[in-house]
Amino acid sequence: MKWRIWGSIAMIFLLTVGVLAGCGPQRDADPDKKEAGKEEKPEQLVIWENKEARHLKHTERMAEKYEEKTGIQVKVVGVDILKQQEKLTLDGPNNKGADVVTWPHDRIGEAAIKGLIQPIDVEEDRIHAYNKSALRAMQYDGKLYGLPRNTESIALIYNKDRMKEPPKTFEELIRFAEENTDPAKEKYGFLYEGENFYHDFFVFHAFGGYVFKDEGGRMNTEDIGLNNEGSIQAMETIGSWYKDQLIPRGLKADTVNGLFKEGKVAAVLNGPWAVKDYEDAGIDVGVSPIPPINGKDPKTFIGVKGLYVSAYTRNEYWATDLVRFLTGKEALQDRFKTTGEIPSRTDLLEHPIVKDDEQVNGFAEQAASGVPMPNVPEMSQVWDPMADAVSFVAKGEQTPKEALDGAVKQIKEKLQTQKQ
Template identity: 40%
Template structure:
């Protein structure tokens, strides 16, 4: 299993990728933290090996304000790390939970008014938009740059400047209930057979569920058939060339529509309903991210298994989005040096593993891959393997004009509207929105 994690690191270093828009669990256990953190450097940061650096820092503020993602386990993890930081520095951390996707707009209002945070938490694909709007400042990773996965650093880099401290890398994969499935599903043909045999909508029983109207999760079924968001040559995106209505995109859209036509997938499925049914043992397979591992494990125990996304009918591996989530420095912060000190502290070896232990999200650090807590885990190895087939979510401002039109298109597709017509309209809206936004990349 460890070899897949080593492959994952290879992808991180070689492909120049990484993504997370994604969407957004683990019991707090101090003794397990001690075990899982073998080989990490204890208390990296201000108060230990950087005492001389601290002496050149500005006067300590009484408080730093951090906007974190509004998710229970993530809040718990950051809360524990914040307490440690306060103990070591005397600086209070006010961690305010705000949905990641709401933070950008809110920062644009609260920042100029003097009520904003020092630090926000965002997926890397939103960095270009934040830079364009002048809402964040670049950071200096300094000699800590090599501690983070190279492509995680690349993901938070824009126009030669680094704009955040990488915290999390993620993609999604297939979860399945081994009490309902014989063996590991390896192809979509097998998944469709499971759906045919085990779907009984009247009893809320399904063979296969996913957020099929969410482009973040459905992208593999487009890309695996030859679709793409923007043409990409060596990391340079051509935002005038959109491949979401080409022949492969239409084929992917028809595949997704067939799940609804056959009754395998219920209309207007919400994440809460899907997760609840899977945890109740009423769903054989689901597509979701590693942020659900702990919650699923608590419900299903040893019956919970994971695997890379099944092969498409054309024999191709579905290309999932891979992403990075990072701590970003607000342009409006009056405590930029200490804000960066906290960003370094929250993403150091020890605290990255604490975050993993509690929130169940994979660190964006090089050293974490060798930590037994991750390297020997059979569930997380599936995500590591899937990442080798994934591709980076475009981290350009124009990407923000893609989500709503294509998600709306998926909703129409799920309701039986003509796929090609719907995708053509969505792409035109995307182009119009990009032009109206003034985005040039």
Template identity: 40%
Template sequence: MYITTNFKDEGSFIVVKIRKIRKMVAGLSAMTMVFALTACGGGSGSSSASSSSPQPTATPAAVSATPGPVTDELKPEAGASLVIWESKEARPYLEEIMKEFTAKYDVKVKIEELGAGDQIGKLTTDGPAGVAADVVMLPHDQLGKAVSAGLVLPNDVYGEVTTKENSEVAVKAASFGGKLYGYPKSVETYALIYNKDLVKTPPKTFDEVTAFAKTYNDPKNNKYAFMWEAGNFYFNYLFLATTGGYVFGNNGTDKNDIGLNNDGAVKGAQFYGSLAKDLLPMKSGDATYDIKKGLFTAGTLAMDINGPWTIGDYKKSGVNFGVAPIPSIDGKPSVSFSGVKAWYVNAFSKYPNAARLFARFASTKEAQMQDFKLTGALPSNKEAAQDPIIKNDELVTGFLQQFEHSYPMPAIPEMGSVWEPMAAAMSDIWNNGKDAKAALDNAVQQIKDATAKK
């Protein structure tokens, strides 16, 4: 589900940085958005191989010297079969793609369900051991970690057509060190999903949300006005960034410039803490994806902060819902994390040609359109994003509007050291009333200590 627990490229939300962000986002929002981290959300894990890493029992597949155009000569290896890692939510789309791929190339494909946010950690150990999937699905924030550890192959055969067909932002997100590695599939961010039968007009500000909560909340009857994964920094980032916080400076590339405890971040964390009393009376760890989903589909949760990955299930439930931008904070548009999901070929795959073919096959315009229809994933392909089915979709429009105020998760390996300390700090503020400044200072020091070792 997560786009890792936290999808990630971050910069400073001071006026100067905002200009940079808007310039970057404009290119993607104009043709796509497409914005599923996620993951939704994300995880952490070692960012590179070390001397303590398991000794490889598999040999990295050969890599072409330079990316080139698509050719008709690439054929799957004799007797090839593939294992694909993907999340449970993506199974409907992937099963269709697998059938078509097998019919065309006579290569059997097996799915192993694994959330996008959990794949990098497993790939780090299972890749060199020769037991990982041949093709994996990673949020772009984990690419730096994968490349640094030598875990994925460059997109060296289909690089030219991939670059031509997909949004510039998506291509950049699937690249690292100036080299394209991924086969972009979707872009995503989270937005406000609201029950139209309970909320006629989506609120524009958090003040409106809290006012509604005073008249609607009834925990004994599982009635809540507004929920998000309050213990997940992927979603909590919006509170810090909207008021001026950021993860890493220089557009998310400077590990030595951490803005998670600056004045803006502290102000946002204080506001976040106040919501434990004024808006959502439950422990942060209890506001999980599954709990929210159950309440929303049952018709007792009025508003949910979530991503396009949940649209398929919400449609099936029969709830009458819409999508709108996240309410503003202190007069400023809420800034969400955004991310790009792409397929990557395991560098230790026994069948690198078949894996390349599948990554390409599962990321074409046709595949992305199918993904959108079956799961709600928003395409990175430029032509797909302009398809009337997508352009005229009211739900997509809501995500696109929020995407204009999103910021890509940082992709440097050090991002892996951010999630756990920040989740702990925000939970401490929410559950224990800890001073926001003290909690954030402690988290930033942990991040600095961890990144100094890399």
């Protein structure tokens, strides 16, 4: 789950349409050939779905609807979402793989480089249907490789018995923490897993830091912004929370969750996966977007799960058509009702089923303005050095600048090794 947004809808539209016109399957660009494609229907398409029961239930139901619509049978096979790439590497060349696969967006770069998935083409009106951040997450090296199903992000989760309403700003949240923290009694106003860059990113972004420079939809992995002036200010801010003992050093997710479930913490940063566990512990849970920090709305890392067309499919047109169908309004509304996953479509984000649910809407609002985790393979070299940097600052062993300079040096060394 460790997982920059383009400046305007117009920009994402122009860039994406330009990309699609150049790299997508040519059959979709030619109406006559599209009709020819429809005449060559396969008897069956195979989709690998995450083997979790609720996911399979939804996709099997949608498979029946797709067969009713097209006459094509869809075989749904449960495969661990994090193991599908490995399986496709083995099964694809032997014609035993799926036509459509699914995995988190941060694995797209690796899959594209290995030649496991292929760019797809979609209609212009569909470009507008998705949240722009989620759609951006489906691109790699300027090409669209899939369509998004759902997004997830951390947000502010609070105990309504200890915090009546969420703060208006992050600075107000910190003042609340200062007034409601007593480490000796294990009582805290605010906690989060600070030595985890996935959770820290929104602070860096708010001060002007970045991981890799986004150059028109392509990540320049040689331009690392994790030790620029903004990143240093962000690390100074995070370091002050440790220095003031608002957050214990070495804090892990299990401890954060345990203290919150015991009612000892007023608010935490966490994702939708944690809510049910909190509620089962008897906590009256509220969820809201993270309040503005440094005068800016926080942009957290978002994770996006999408559907992709296998590079090994013999049914490129119909596999793409199935991806379109499974990311349509009807399918994603059903998926939300079945799995609780936040849909990636803007029309559903404005639908009462999302808007009227305080918890879901809190996460949805945060995810809608989030930044997709870089989906380039180089991102894997960032997590550990950045976690170590925060740890050094939290312990007072290094200044923010020293820690970040060291982290970037280590990242660059790792990237050099990765290229060899």
